[in-house]
Amino acid sequence: MQVSRQSATETLNEIASFRPALKSILDAFAPLLEARDALAQEVMADLKNRQITLPACQASRLSLGVSLLSDQDLPDLGDSYAKVAQALVPQLEKIPALSQLPTPLAQVFQALSVEEQKTLCEAVCTNSPKLLTELATKYQLDTLVLNLAASFVVSTLLRGLCKASFEADQEKPWDTNNIWQKGYCPVCGSYPVLAWLDKPVIDERNTYLHEGGGRKHLYCGICGSDWRFLRLACPACGVSQSRQIEILTEETNTHGEALDWCTKCKSYCPTVDMRERINIPHLDAQALGMLHLELIAWEKKLKPLRASFWNTFA
Ligand SMILES: [Zn+2]
Ligand SMILES: [Zn+2]
Structure with missing residues (x-):
């Protein structure tokens, strides 16, 4: 099946169809x-x-x-x-x-x-x-x-x-050999507004080359860069101890959406698992579309890794 990358409007419309209250x-x-x-x-x-x-x-x-x-x-x-x-x-x-x-x-x-x-x-x-x-x-x-x-x-x-x-869809210098290990952006230094887990990669020319997906990437809402990051580490503390990261999500119909939050520093980052979506969502639109989970995070007195316009003036 051909996977397409959505525009901001397509992602927002899709999220509004899951969650009419945010429309x-x-x-x-x-x-x-x-x-x-x-x-x-x-x-x-x-x-x-x-x-x-x-x-x-x-x-x-x-x-x-x-x-x-x-x-x-x-x-x-x-x-x-x-x-x-x-x-x-x-x-x-x-x-x-x-x-x-x-x-x-x-x-x-x-x-x-x-x-x-x-x-x-x-x-x-x-x-x-x-x-x-x-x-x-x-x-x-x-x-x-x-x-x-x-x-x-x-x-x-x-x-x-x-x-x-940088050329789109080519490996970026900071991802080569996983040289960049930080939770902030390798280009502009901002903390991410969203994390995403990738889809499986299937190389049709070589059936032995098959990556299962689920690798974590962080996305910078300022310069638009993304970079690979350890799945169970906190972008703010930089360390990963067992059970340090908890996941906050809805019980049903999650559409791959969750908030990862750190029990040590209480920061959170919205996360989308692309394996649970047919098309690739627009990342800024996806981050905006997770307001419902951010509200729960706010009630739990957690703080966003990176303040955005919707959680600054809400
Ligand atoms: Zn950046
Ligand atoms: Zn932390």
């Missing part, structure tokens, strides 16, 4: 996720034309757990910040927290200096809204509001940059 919120975010995907493609094409890519990955740095961007500046993205912001703003303004701001977002992103662009990127990748305090004051914005808008703009740019730098 209105999923529908509300579909245009924003679609706009980000389309814009990341445009950024990719633009950067490829200008031959702008990320610096090359070095195995020695990866083996020490140093993310590609942790101590390196982004290449100069020129007017891409303003272009992306301009195109995303109409969608961003549909989020209640981002409508009717004292300074319109398009104006803020248009005015950013190169230093301010770097600050925005660092704040988003390290999940440190406090870095934006000065900038937020300058534009009379709430720090968390600026951080939310920045996370969409920066994530669109970084996704475009990653697409321009």
Whole structure:
């Protein structure tokens, strides 16, 4: 059977069919996720034309757990910040927290200096809204509001940059020989928004080559990268002790969805098992579609590995 990769809207519609109570919120975010995907493609094409890519990955740095961007500046993205912001703003303004701001977002992103662009990127990748305090004051914005808008703009740019730098569907340098062992992103350093377990791989030319699937990958909701990770380890603590990870899931009709949570640090990560899905879900849409489990996690006083727009302003 041909397996297809779903668009954001296809995944959100599928999840809404499992879970009608979430339909209105999923529908509300579909245009924003679609706009980000389309814009990341445009950024990719633009950067490829200008031959702008990320610096090359070095195995020695990866083996020490140093993310590609942790101590390196982004290449100069020129007017891409303003272009992306301009195109995303109409969608961003549909989020209640981002409508009717004292300074319109398009104006803020248009005015950013190169230093301010770097600050925005660092704040988003390290999940440190406090870095934006000065900038937020300058534009009379709430720090968390600026951080939310920045996370969409920066994530669109970084996704475009990653697409321009690495071939899709090819093994990434950080997965070669499992050199990357960390729970944070090898490119931008963010914690993942989702984990996924892969489908079995069947090589029709060689029936002896058959992998059973179920390997764990973590997915970065900022730069869109994914990387392999130990199945039973906690991405935040980095260690795996027996019974450290517990699984929270619905009793029936799970559709492969669960939350893995760590009994030591109380952080959780939504997880989807692709073996229980016919088509490959869109990962950002899938992460958004697991709100029902995040609500249970919130009641249990667990915290997300990476705060997202839906669990920050819920
Ligand atoms: Zn990343
Ligand atoms: Zn932990």
